[in-house]
Amino acid sequence: MNNQKKIKIYCVEDDLTFSKFLKYKLSLNPDFEVSIFNTANDLLESLRNAPDIITIDINLPDMQGDALIPLIKEKLPAAILLVISGQNNIQVAASMFKMGVYDYLVKDENTLERIWNVAHNAAKQIELKEEISVLEKVVNKKHDLKTFIKGESTEINNVFSKIEKAITSDINVIISGETGTGKDLVAKTIHFNSNKSKKAYVAVNVAAIPKELVESELFGHEKGAFTGAHQQRIGKFEEAKGGTLFLDEIGEMELPVQAKLLRVLQEMELNRVGGNKNIPLDFRLIIATHRDLKQEVKEGRFREDLYYRLMGFSIDLPPLRERGKDTLFLARFFIEQFSRKNKIKIKELNTCAKKLLLKYKFPGNVRELKAVIETAILMGEEDKIMATDLQVDMADNFEINYKSATTLEDYTIAIIQKKLEENNNNVVLTATKLAVGKSTIYRYIKQGKIKI
Numbered sequence: 001m002n003n004q005k006k007i008k009i010y011c012v013e014d015d016l017t018f019s020k021f022l023k024y025k026l027s028l029n030p031d032f033e034v035s036i037f038n039t040a041n042d043l044l045e046s047l048r049n050a051p052d053i054i055t056i057d058i059n060l061p062d063m064q065g066d067a068l069i070p071l072i073k074e075k076l077p078a079a080i081l082l083v084i085s086g087q088n089n090i091q092v093a094a095s096m097f098k099m100g101v102y103d104y105l106v107k108d109e110n111t112l113e114r115i116w117n118v119a120h121n122a123a124k125q126i127e128l129k130e131e132i133s134v135l136e137k138v139v140n141k142k143h144d145l146k147t148f149i150k151g152e153s154t155e156i157n158n159v160f161s162k163i164e165k166a167i168t169s170d171i172n173v174i175i176s177g178e179t180g181t182g183k184d185l186v187a188k189t190i191h192f193n194s195n196k197s198k199k200a201y202v203a204v205n206v207a208a209i210p211k212e213l214v215e216s217e218l219f220g221h222e223k224g225a226f227t228g229a230h231q232q233r234i235g236k237f238e239e240a241k242g243g244t245l246f247l248d249e250i251g252e253m254e255l256p257v258q259a260k261l262l263r264v265l266q267e268m269e270l271n272r273v274g275g276n277k278n279i280p281l282d283f284r285l286i287i288a289t290h291r292d293l294k295q296e297v298k299e300g301r302f303r304e305d306l307y308y309r310l311m312g313f314s315i316d317l318p319p320l321r322e323r324g325k326d327t328l329f330l331a332r333f334f335i336e337q338f339s340r341k342n343k344i345k346i347k348e349l350n351t352c353a354k355k356l357l358l359k360y361k362f363p364g365n366v367r368e369l370k371a372v373i374e375t376a377i378l379m380g381e382e383d384k385i386m387a388t389d390l391q392v393d394m395a396d397n398f399e400i401n402y403k404s405a406t407t408l409e410d411y412t413i414a415i416i417q418k419k420l421e422e423n424n425n426n427v428v429l430t431a432t433k434l435a436v437g438k439s440t441i442y443r444y445i446k447q448g449k450i451k452i
């Protein structure tokens with residue numbers, strides 16, 4: 001039995017002696033909290049306290065059982081109802097069961113004993129329902145995260161554990177990560193798995209709103225607040241009432257708007273542009289940025305007080321290139337998703353294509369991978385997806401290696417690596433084109449300085 005929560009039993013009964021016995025008998029169970037009512041109206045007035053079980057005398061002075069039961073069912077459809085009658089009338093019993101009562105008991109010397117047993121069984125049923133609903137929530141949560149966000153790497157599993165924590169409270173969340181790493185996806189996942197999931201999820205990309213419209217977009221405006229404000233407008237902050245407000249690219253916000261945002265967050269109320277009424281706010285805030293906000297503060301582009309006001313639980317999304325084999329896992333996921341949606345045959349990646357995907361740095365992260373895969377499926381002529389179907393610009397990757405080169409050997413290796421990739425890892429062809437000995441290339445491969 002749940003130690004925290006007692007089972008509330010309400011008994012409506014006009015026979016005072018019987019009701020005393022009833023209360024005494026049921027209260028012998030320490031998990032039952034029993035209250036007695038002598039009229040139907042007294043009971044109806046107390047239904048807001050949501051009793052779990054109600055015993056009903058069928059002949060009450062102010063209302064008959066058949067009139068009372070639908071009124072209770074309307075307010076508390078899940079409550080368990082036990083009808084207690086002075087006579088054994090099969091037809092009445094049948095009509096009571098049709099109304100959805102749990103049991104129909106006739107008053108005799110064993111009634112108290114039977115009520116006790118029925119209440120006991122009903123209480124067990126309530127407990128079981130509660131356990132199931134708790135379990136369902138846990139199972140759904142685990143299921144949902146993986147339904148929304150794909151990945152198996154240690155890095156993404158760390159992100160999953162952070163999301164699990166963020167879901168259990170209303171704390172501000174700050175999500176950082178390069179473009180396309182899934183910041184919006186993570187914010188949505190938190191919202192739809194939190195206790196705010198039935199309320200609004202309002203996402204605002206601060207960078208995408210023209211500078212002069214940011215205030216009215218976020219905070220709303222009154223009619224006539226400025227030229228062109230023909231109608232009153234509710235801002236995104238108000239729209240998010242009771243739900244989640246996701247402010248993406250917060251680092252792009254202009255300093256004057258930052259000042260207003262700070263005030264609004266401190267007071268959790270706002271004045272629409274051109275208005276003079278304080279409107280209370282209620283939302284959970286999730287923000288995202290691809291910038292290092294601390295650095296932005298140092299450089300004077302972001303208010304320090306706002307930075308501290310926004311700080312909350314932080315979730316850092318690693319770039320795709322640091323998620324190991326997730327690149328291939330996600331590639332397969334996107335192949336299946338796109339092929340199913342477009343009713344085309346699901347193709348596999350050939351070995352060279354896999355190698356190329358693992359080597360490519362994906363500056364656009366998961367978004368870029370998705371686009372590369374979808375184009376490859378459409379453009380490819382073969383049964384499998386080949387390296388040549390993947391439209392990735394290896395020159396960008398080369399730049400990265402090239403820039404980090406410090407010795408002549410580093411430059412040589414970077415050039416050979418790039419040429420090998422262009423020539424589908426054909427060592428002989430690459431050696432000929434670069435006029436170096438193929439043994440040089442093999443040596444670098446053996447030393448692990450060049451990867452194919």
Ligand SMILES: Nc1ncnc2c1ncn2[C@@H]1O[C@H](COP(=O)(O)OP(=O)(O)OP(=O)(O)O)[C@@H](O)[C@H]1O
Pocket residue numbers: 148149150151177178179180181182183184185186248290366367370
């Ligand atoms: N782990 C993942 N599993 C499945 N899809 C993903 C995953 N990560 C990202 N995506 C998909 O990649 C695309 C980009 O993700 P999203 O918009 O969330 O990135 P972002 O970090 O918010 O990007 P930006 O910084 O440009 O706003 C979306 O289509 C998203 O559904």
